[in-house]
Amino acid sequence: MPGWAIWGLLSAGFAALTAILAKLGLRGIDSDLATLIRTFVIFWVLLIFVWLNGKWSNPLALPASAWLFLTLSAVATGASWVAYFRALQLGEAHRVAPVDKLSVVLVALLAMVFLGERPTPRDWLGIALVTLGVLVLVLKR
Template sequence: MWIVFALLAAVVSATVVTLSKAGIKNVPPSLAFAIQAVLIILVSWGTVLWQGLLPEIGKIDRKSWVFLLAAGVLTAASSLLSFRALSLGDASRVSPLTNTALIFSVLLAAFFLKEKLTWQVLLGAGLMVAGAILIATTKPASKKESSSKNGRPASGTTIYESKPTA
């Protein structure tokens, strides 16, 4: 069942990247992240309340608090960096690079959590690195110019010259 949840998380994450890129066109990346963060807080604490887990807070040990708080700070930093990258680059090129986090996760899990690495995991991680590098270093496709429909200019364009011609 974990595979289903992991794949659903991947689909949702990909959708988030696409929506975030569309949303930050006219919004500073830090502000866009702050707006999303408020919603994350509301949804996550709403889930805790709905599941009746609020009393469990008192049962969390000090070591777990340290790990969870550190992970929270790093999650915020990661999101801020991702939003900045998205504001500067194409989502189709930024996302593969940010998803090299998968490779770092494999390495950190092996080192800190003592998880065993098989040749299949190492090969898969290597292929992911190669794919991310290939996508990120490929020249982006040129964007098409705005086209007109029914003889009218596309939305956001003007039909008048800024300088009068005489």
């Protein structure tokens, strides 16, 4: 199995835990406050992770384009987390998490437009199945 697939599966496993643990943690508190607490914890965990793995370098030495795109990515991540936690607070985790994964479809489309990527027909089949799965969960009978 390629390295990217292993890391992707780890990401999926941790994302699943995120949904369940967040749903439990949201009991009785505001979802925006919960997102702030989560962000604070993530900052410290990643700081320790980068330092322990010897990957620390001067962030001010990064190119301006890296700062721009990483900043925009952070804003998008923050907006995603706020929306995700609100959705978890309002809905059932087993429905919210798959709808959140509609991002798979959006990534494929945006990667075509902005990165010049060209998914194969087999890739599109998988993307279509994700879309169909989300529709099954969202649409009422």
